[in-house]
Amino acid sequence: MKKMLNSLYITRQESYLHKDRETIVIKNGDDKLGQFPSLTIGSITCFGQVSVSPFLMGYCAEKGIGLSFYTEYGRFLARVQGKQTGNVLLRRAQYRWADNPERAVSIARLMVAAKIANSRSVLLRELRNHGENPPLSQAAERLAISLRRVKHAKTVAEAMGMEGDAAATYFAVFNELIRDSGFAFGGRIRRPPTDPVNALLSFVYSLITQECMSALQGVGLDPYVGYLHQDRPGRASLALDLLEEFRASWADRFVLTLINRRQIQLKDFIQEASGAVRLTDDARKALLVSYQDRKQAEVMHPYLQEQVPIGLLPHSQALLLARHIRGDTEFYTPYLVK
Template sequence: MKKLLNTLYITRQESYLHKDRETIVIKNGDQKLGQFPSLTIGNILCFGQISVSPFLMGYCGEQGIGLAFYTEYGRFLARVQGKQTGNVLLRRAQYRWADDENRSVSIARLMVAAKIANGRSVLMRELRNHGDNPMLTQAADKLANSLRRVKHAKTVAEAMGMEGDAAATYFSIFNELIRENGFVFGGRVRRPPTDPVNALLSFVYSLITQECASALQGVGLDPYVGYLHQDRPGRLSLALDLLEEFRAPWADRFVLTLINRRQIQLKDFVHEASGAVRLSDDARKALLVAYQERKQVEVMHPYLQEQVPIGLLPHCQAMLLARHIRGDTEFYTPYIVK
């Protein structure tokens, strides 16, 4: 199994990163903030006004260290990519499958089904832990019906439509899962997020998308060519496909934990004149620490039947997808929590 490496989150504005022998050095002006062996680093995520030396960029590309840039809001901007790894025959097969509606929908159905099933599991967990709630029960029943319907989707567009309906049902009662006073979720708002809950969701989704992109590239797949999300210049379509499996069990539950345990509070958000809402610098650092700790938690992978750190789940699913596209397995097995 692949080893879970560390991720560097650079949030201090006007920091500068460069390479010194086999280490990565972080400086702010004349002050050295840290120095880390490059062999222990899997990803470097830079938020805001962060500079990286051209030589370190090249080194990250050569060594397969993910290097991505975000705004202070956590909106993804760009990532540095080195030479493509993996068998070119795998990528050629991936592209052919993406052009084949039947093959595309066979994978899209499974990813949408996993998203719906995992969202329903979050609701059922809430019902088990906190007793009967008619709104949650009704939503769970609707999601069960959506899950049955998606198995019969004939096209990717049809699968996407069912995914949209299921997401609307799920988010319509998401506010019922929030137990901390003051946090109110009235619906999903993306660009830009206009309330604290949406700000948290968007930020964490963006982080996990990059985890998925790195995992796909690591097994030799092209993260920009997907089966559920359509091709668009600059869009990590396959990474977004993979993200669907992790939204509810990883991202949403993590956000709910931060709110309900008061690890993140209303005072931790900045409201911009434009109406956008973002995390304060200190709160973003606290979230990233908690996120890194969460990645270390081990769970039983339902298909591989072994304990896997949460941070390696994207790699596991990327590996299973690559096996399916190569023809080693008859079906792709999405990640579904028990």
């Protein structure tokens, strides 16, 4: 299993990163903020006005250190990518499968089923921990019906339609999962998020999408050619496909934990003139620290039957997907939580 490396999150504005021998140095003006051995770093994420030396960019690309750039508000901008890894035959098989409707829907069905099952598990977990709740029970029953239906989807479009219906059912009761914190959720709003809960969800989804991109590239797959999400210039379709397995089980549960444990509060958000809502700098730092801690936590992988850090789950699933496309396994096994 791949080793879990550290992630650097650079949030201080006007910071500058450069390479010094085999270390990564972070400076702000004349002040040195930190210096870290590059061998211990798996990814660097920069928010806002953060500069990186061209030599460090090249070094990160060469060594496979992920380097991503976001706006100060958490919207993804770009990432530095080095040479494509893996066997070209794997990517050619990936492209052929994407162009084959039967192959594509066989994978799309499984990814949608995993998303629905994991969403239902979040609701059932709440019912186990906090007692009867009719709206949650009814939603869990509807998701069970959706789960049975998606097995019979004959096209990717049909699977996507079922995924949309299931997501509407799930988010219709999402507010029931938020307990006595002043937060309220009236529905999923993406571009831009106009309330604190949606701002948190969008931010965490964006972070995990980049984890999925790195994982797919690491096993030799092209993150821009997917099976569930259609090809679109600039959209990492396969990374978004993989993200579906982690939305409820990782991102949503993490956001609910931050809110329900009052690690993030309403005072930690700023509303822009445009109506968009974003985290304050201090709150974003606190979220990233918690996110990194969460990545280190280990869970039992239901298929591999071994303890895996949550941060390596995208790598595990990317590896399973690559094995399936190569023909090493008959089926792709999506990630499911109990």
